Amino acid sequence: MSTVTMKDMLQAGVHFGHQTRFWNPKMSKYIFGSRNKVHVINLEHTVPAFNEALDIVEKAISRGNEILFVGTKRAAQKIVKEQAERCSMPFVSHRWLGGMLTNYKTIRASIRRYRDLEAQEQDGTFDKLTKKEVLLRSRMKAKLENSIGGIKDMNGLPDMLFVVDVDHERIAIKEANKLGIPVIGIVDTNSDPDGVDYIIPGNDDSIRAIKLYSASVADSVLVGKEKSAQAITVDHFIEISEAEGRDSKIIAEEKPLKISESEISPEQEVSM
Structure with a gap:
């Protein structure tokens, strides 16, 4: 399973939120404190939440599901496109068209x-x-x-959405909610987490952070695809083995039993 560590997130600047004056009170439980009038996100929440989401993605893909990458803000466009293409998943990196879902x-x-x-x-x-x-x-x-x-x-329709900036992609989230499509969303300290099924508290502006999120999800997709391919191979092998076993049994049943005279004991001769 693909996982992300606390060190990975610190190096990518995931813990840096927005200025305190722009905060959303709904994100209070995910905030560790503030420094120089900028909120600091508590990664003790982010790390397990993100790794849980990655596990969900991996399992969904292994079952043949599809995840739609969404990131139309300028900082996310190129990264989202590259990572979605790397794992052969659909993506929206420019303007979200109303009614796309x-x-x-x-x-x-x-x-x-x-x-x-x-x-x-x-x-x-x-x-x-x-x-x-x-x-x-x-x-x-x-x-x-x-x-x-x-x-x-x-x-x-996709089976799941991965959204980089939930405030910027509010229309996409509303459409997914209406259709019952689960949403994995990066939620910064100034954002509204409503409508997001799997909340990932984190910096949604840093290019390094966006790359970490997108690349990790893409890695989980690739692992899920590999597991799916392995499962298909195993099932195919079992089917062939069972078929060969049935054929052997049929041949054994159809083949007449031949007993030579030397194999018949005196007692058998008398009883006959």
Whole structure:
């Protein structure tokens, strides 16, 4: 199982919250104190909470589930995209489209349009169009790439959301809540934890912290996938072994029993 230590979090600056004047009282139990008018997050809460979330992710992925990475703020965009792609999971790193979850049928139509434009670009269709038409379609493709490129391979609705900044992604969280999709969220001292199923108290602005969160979740996804592959291999082996066992039994039952005369005792001859 992928785990994160207290030292890892301290080095990444996970314990640095926001200025005390911007705090959210709902986060009071996760605050250790303040220093230079900046709240300090109690990592005694963060470390076990995050490791529990990583374990949940690993188990979910091992069962064939899918997790959607969400991080549209500037500091998170590149990191979220890289880590989601590393573990082959869907992601949203630009603007969250309203209804991306609750109106997925419409989003799916946009995904089909995006794939169609991709195919046209690759099969030479663009070469047969006028420069103006190519420009219009290229712009449309680029726009769709920014908004839905990260979810083009998503198999229906995700089973879980991983959100870097819960205040910045409030719409995504509300949609997930409405559909009963669990949310793992990084919650800073100025944020509202409501609607987050697995609260991870931590710095949501530091690039090092965001990379630690995202990379750790991606690692858990990869471990879960490996376990899933191993389970499939074992099941396949058992099925083959059972099938071979059944075949051997059938052959044994069908094969006639031959006894030579020398094997028959005198008593057996008399009784016959």
